Structures are given as structure tokens and as C-alpha cells.
Amino acid sequence: MPARRPARTALTAVLVALLSATAAACGDRGGLRAAGPTQTAVSPAKLWPDLRPASSPAYPYAVSTRVVVKGITVPGGDIHKVDPVAVVEAEIKAEPDDYGSKGAYHATVDRLKDCRAGGDKARCPLLKPYYRDLTGDGRDDLTLGFRLYPTNQTGVRVYTVEKHRLVQVLADNDAILGVELAGRSLIERSPADISGYEYRTTWVWDPGQRAMVFSRDEYLHTGDGRKPTKPTKPTKPTRSASPAPSTSAAPSSSLSDTSSASTP
Template structure:
């Protein structure tokens, strides 16, 4: 089960307090005015030079995910010929602790049946698959998204092909309001617990770990100013390929 970011509500509140316009300039009548003499540039000051080195590594956002998907074949090594529904079904089968009757996503199993012919399509949790070369190998990789019930989170998965085997190289579950593809990066947008802010996490391919790893985690202000507690059930990425 993917590991998510630690709770940062206190840090978020502090950030908003520091960025608040009322804390910067009260009673500003508008217009241009001088800010005074420019302070000379000063190199960074090193604090606590005698600080003892840490005895353990920093908190890891999420371990790199790399796993061969059992029971799935890749005809001709072409990932576009892989059945996305079968890929999700394989995950359900391989993870009974998550999708079993007592698992946090148990209701997903029943809805997954509606992804097959004869099912009630509107109940299918699988979102449109997207294809892009993340690894730099010159072939498409596959990004899947599907809703998790009853939590209403969204699962984001990235798969590549190695020696005719389907390999999962990213697994991320979270409350998500959008996913974007930018070059060879995948950006996940999640709601923050403060109105007008959101988290944006960027994942990129790491040749050393042969998996997608996060390269940037941002806490950004949004222009709409609304509290995003109810994420959209759709991905915001555009079709690729």
C-alpha cells in the first residue's frame, strides 16, 4: 500500500500566516513608492556548525514502487495492447489486504465488474488510460487511474514493459483533484486542508531505481480560493499518443 506524505497542517498554517497580505502591509493606499536603499547581498549563514550528523536518514515521502504484474502478458511488447481492466483486476487479486472484504478498498471490487461488457458502465471505477514515454526507451508507458471505494480516493499507477513483462513503476493513492503529464514528468495535484492552497507532487523516472520517484513536492496558492475537500473523480490530463 503506497505511503503518503506526513501531516503538515501546522506547517501549512504557518506558511499562510507568513504569506498573508495583512502581515506584509497594512493600510496600503496603492501606487508606487520607494522601498528604501537595497540591502547588500549576504551569503547564506550556516546555523549550528557543530550540529551532530543525523543518525538516520530523513523521512522518505514514498518508497519507489517496482513490481512485475503477474498474470498479464504484453502482446508484441506493445503496452497499448494490454487490457487496462485486466491490469486492475490483477492488482485486486494480488492484494487481498487492500481489496478483500475487510480491506480499505473492498467496495472497489464490486464496481470493477461494471467495467466488463454487460456491466453498468457509469459505475466502472477505471478512468481513461494515457500513454507516454516516461523511461526514455522510445516506447509508450501506460498511466492508469481508478477510483477507490468507499474512500473515494484515486489510485494512480504507471506501467512499463521489460522483456515482454508488464512492470508497475509507480503506485500512489490519495485524494486527488488533478493529474498532469508534462514531458516525462507526472504531476499529481491534491487538496490542501487550507482554502486556496493545494499540494503538487512531481514524479520522474529514476534510471538507478528503474522506477518513478518524486522529485518535487510543492505547497502552492491557487487563484480560486475555494476549499478543495471534495476532489474531482476525473483526471485532468489530456490524451497522449
């Protein structure tokens, strides 16, 4: 990865450019000026045309999740009446390899007890639930987040209701910097292996799979950080999937913004 110039250097360059433009404008009497010759358009060069195409992905990755949640009823088909704590408890029961005494997220089980009445809310791993229509059927869906102790990961889940059944349509575990809802898209921000960069994964509803699938995985420069002493390759593989349907644009809303989502 190319080394980045410090912000101070970049800022200085911008200021010099602005001052130069201002000075030039002061001596300009108006009129049209030539911008120079137009560069000839060049088509992309296709490299290695004889290369044998890959027949399978380099990394196994589940592009979508769709599971009917057992043991959870949806009174009147209203997802607002579903108990979020019970939803997480149902996942723990269904995934003993992950949440059992030897599982990666075993400490989540005891902490979840503090989400009930009389428990220590500061220890409760469940985050505030959010409600928004992500599937486009005109009804709210449920977005849950909960910490996966003892790791630094957070579980992000999306549920919808079909024929009075609760259906999980997104399940992702990652080290999370933030989560946003934008229109009918869910965007996760995760730390990268180099400071000043982060991963952003966008999930959208796919009517064909009837699940949330990721439509974009980005590795973005977000600010100044340390310069690597040698080229560093991201440890998180680039993920690709079939093009997902476009969603209507809408202002993005962070899941930490209580004004952008309804709660029961």
C-alpha cells in the same frame, strides 16, 4: 503559517501602485535616475553547526515502486494491447489485504465488474488510460487511474514493458485534485489541510532505480481560503528523495485533456 491578505486588498494595492507609476510617468521628462544604493550581498547563515545530523528519515516512505505484474501478457511487447481492466484485476488479486472484504478499498472490487461489457459504466472506477513515453526508451508507457472505493482516494499507476513483461514503476494512492503529464514527468495535485492551498508531487523516471521517483513535493498557495484561527501544521509530511534526473521541458497536459494523449 502567516495569515494571507484578502485578494481585494492585494488587488487594491496593485491598482494604487499602477496609478502611482502612471502619474509619475506623466511628469517624467526622461533621463536616467538613480535606483538608490545597492544592498550588500549576505551569505546564508548556517544555524546550529553543532547539531547532530539525523541518521534516518522522520517518516517511512517508499520513494519508488517496481513490481512485475503477474498474470498479464504483453502481445508483441505493445503496451497498447494490454487490457487496463485486467491490470487492475491483477493488482486486486495480488493485494488481498487492501481489496479483501475487510480491506480499505474493498468496494472497488464489485465496481470493477461494471467496467466489463454489459456493466454500468457510471459505476466503473477505472479512469481513461493514457499513453506516453515516461521512461525515455522511445516506447509508450501506460498511466492508469482508478477510484479506491469507499474512500475518496484515487490510485495512480504507471506501467512499462521490459522483455515482454508488464512492470509497474509507480504506485501512489492519494486524494487527487488532478494529474498532469509534463514531458516525462507526472504531477499529482492533492488538497491540503487549509483551503486555498494544495500539495503538488512530481514524479520522474530514475534510470538507476528503473522506476518513477518523486523529485519535488510542494505546498502551494492556489487561491483565497479561510484564515486559520491558529497556526496549522500540514498533516502530510514533506517528502524528500535523492535528486532525480532532470527531464526535458514540455508543455504540461492534463490527463483530462483527451487531445494530449493517445488511446488504443
